[in-house]
Amino acid sequence: MTSAELEIPEATGRSEIKVSVADDAHRKLRTKILQGEILPGHKLKFEILQQEMSVSASSLREALTRLVSDGFVTSEPRRGFSVAPVSIEELKDISRLRTILEPLALRDAIEHGDDAWEAQILATYHRFSKIDSLQGDAPGIRDEQWSHWHQAFHEALVAACPSKKTMQFRAVLFEQSERYRAISAARRKQSRKKSDEHRNLMEAVLSHDADQAEKLMVKHIELTSNSLIEILQAAQVQEQKAV
Amino acid sequence: MTSAELEIPEATGRSEIKVSVADDAHRKLRTKILQGEILPGHKLKFEILQQEMSVSASSLREALTRLVSDGFVTSEPRRGFSVAPVSIEELKDISRLRTILEPLALRDAIEHGDDAWEAQILATYHRFSKIDSLQGDAPGIRDEQWSHWHQAFHEALVAACPSKKTMQFRAVLFEQSERYRAISAARRKQSRKKSDEHRNLMEAVLSHDADQAEKLMVKHIELTSNSLIEILQAAQVQEQKAV
DNA sequence: ATCAATATTTTTTTCGAAAATTTTGACAAC
DNA sequence: GTTGTCAAAATTTTCGAAAAAAATATTGAT
Structure with a gap:
């Protein structure tokens, strides 16, 4: 802690x-x-x-x-x-389960979180938002940093959830998604602007509004997922043309 | 198949x-x-x-x-x-998550299941109930058989769920619970009679009554969990006396 | 030229022993 | 009686090479 x-x-x-x-x-x-x-x-x-x-x-x-x-x-x-291969089908599966487990962990965290938990959320959000708002410098390094603080922020949100297994499974799914994001990131033209999503999510959590937090979290996962699916679909079309 | x-x-x-x-x-x-x-x-x-x-x-x-x-x-x-050590806390954690994931898989299975799925449920239930109704012969072997067909039956119930990750996580949790059951089985005087629970569960699933199936599944997990917790608590008291 | 059989090469899998680390036990000093 | 030090023993970790298997190339017959 x-x-x-x-x-x-x-x-x-x-x-x-x-x-x-x-x-x-x-x-x-x-x-x-x-x-x-x-x-x-x-x-x-x-x-x-x-x-x-x-x-x-x-x-x-x-x-x-x-x-x-x-x-x-x-x-x-x-x-x-x-x-391991990737597929749109798997990404959908991962995302759907994330829309179940992330809110579950989040509600637990909101219920059990103390001041240290709230402080940690603020701190990681601060670090993350700084990198998120930056324009692309050296793309590779920036993406690595972005990914690290993005993960840290999401982890901080649910850190107060007392269920070990829930935390473990959600972490597994988060990392699986992250691979899809990283693979897609190499192919994307411009990334989706989601700064607002993260800030709104943080605010809902810090004001202990579990319903709103759940709603925003589900929306966030779904939007991210759909965006990645689009990129993967485009990539699949490219591959088929090449053959 | x-x-x-x-x-x-x-x-x-x-x-x-x-x-x-x-x-x-x-x-x-x-x-x-x-x-x-x-x-x-x-x-x-x-x-x-x-x-x-x-x-x-x-x-x-x-x-x-x-x-x-x-x-x-x-x-x-x-x-x-x-x-790995066991603890009542962990067993509660495992069981709680099971009450989320098992119904999730079960609803999916009821929605997507075909005739082969239904047949498989009937077949495994038949095998399981034969062993379940038996009086204890050679306890070790019987428990092994009981465990195998119990697992096969629960697996069959959700087998038609198309979500790989959900199936994977629920299988992990099932096996974790199973270890607790096996450890407790060595200490128990007489096992809880749950033949009815399994039959009712099967009937609800086969009649495509998702709500009822979910209700029975959650109840089944909770009753089993509570029964195991009791045995573990008793064992803990024993240990403390010994010290 | 095609195919099957066989030899060669590449790659994965497994072992058993050497190296590194931790634990134990004996002995001495405080 | 406790604490500390050091060597011996036990245990885990790591390696590099041998064995096993799979992939690839070669040969020869049709």
């Missing part, structure tokens, strides 16, 4: 906490897939990845099987691993 | 399909933990497990990290793995 939770974990030196090599590989790959740096369907070959992150085959395998559990990678037994 | 799905996977020889060694170890351990054969908090040592299932350290580690993802095992980096 300290301010340490606000720091970017990647930025602060990773030298203090010693975790397993496989854990490291898992996180690195996860980030790359999440940010759309490695595209859906891409074959993940041992030799290349081993060199790239200097780990042994066994540890790499451990990392890959964990990514399968995460839903970011698929495995064909004895034929290796690939980045 | 064939009748093959009704077979007990463990019973039919495992010789045909060749999966990875780690996968095998993962499933074996998973089953043991799920059935309460290895108790919460128990340290999972490499040497012993390696011997027990004749597998190398790396493959075993892969299996264990997957069990961590599954939520059945916890890991303290560089201090090994243990069977």
Whole structure:
């Protein structure tokens, strides 16, 4: 509950906490897939990845099987691993479940949240809105920062929800959506303006208006989802033309 | 969709399909933990497990990290793995979320289900009720069978739900509950009679009465949960006396 | 030229041992 | 009696190479 939770974990030196090599590989790959740096369907070959992150085959395998559990990678037994495919159907599924679980967590948070929770929401919103209002500098870095604080803001909103499982599932779905956003971001012309959505959402939450907060959250998820679906549909048409 | 799905996977020889060694170890351990054969908090040592299932350290580690993802095992980096602890708080959390997700899946299933779906429900109920009405023979084996067909029946009820993620999450929660049930089963004097609950549930589903089905499902989850909580509470009191 | 059979190469999977780390136990000092 | 230090033992983690399997190339017969 300290301010340490606000720091970017990647930025602060990773030298203090010693975790397993496989854990490291898992996180690195996860980030790359999440940010759309490695595209859906891409074959993940041992030799290349081993060199790239200097780990042994066994540890790499451990990392890959964990990514399968995460839903970011698929495995064909004895034929290796690939980045999980994306589909409009799956995105719709993810989004629909998000419209159930996010409001559930949000209502819990509003009910149980204390002053520290409210302060954290304000703080993360501040950081997020600064980046959100910025015009595109170096697009790659900006998107990474935007994504980080966007996630932090949404996390802060529901942080006071006492249900571990709800929090866990909503986090899984959030990250899945985030991959779709990152993949689409590479293809989009201009991003949807949603600064208002986030501010309104924050205000509803901070005024403990659960009904309004739920309404805005559902709307936010649906608008985002529809926007991504459009981009993916356009991309599919492009692919079909190419064939 | 064939009748093959009704077979007990463990019973039919495992010789045909060749999966990875780690996968095998993962499933074996998973089953043991799920059935309460290895108790919460128990340290999972490499040497012993390696011997027990004749597998190398790396493959075993892969299996264990997957069990961590599954939520059945916890890991303290560089201090090994243990069977995840249980708590009344967690059981309540799991059950509450089940009262959200099971009805969600059930409504979807009722809306989308076809004749094959209905037939499957009838078939699994038949198998389940036979075992359920039986008086305890060899308790260990009976419980295993009961658990298998109980799970198969609940799975069949929602099988027609088209949402992959909903199905995935509800399956995770079902298995988590099942571990609590198995652990409690070892301590209980006599099990709660719930044959009626299952039959009524089936009848509501087959008559496409979504509201009634939802009501019965929620009730079923809550009654089961409360019954398990009681047993766990009694066990806790016992432990405190012992100290 | 086509196909099947076989050899070669590439890639994944598994192991067993070495390295790193934590735990235990003995002994000494306060 | 407690605390601290150090070596020994136990345990986990990691690697690199061997084994197994799959993909690809080659050959030879029709």
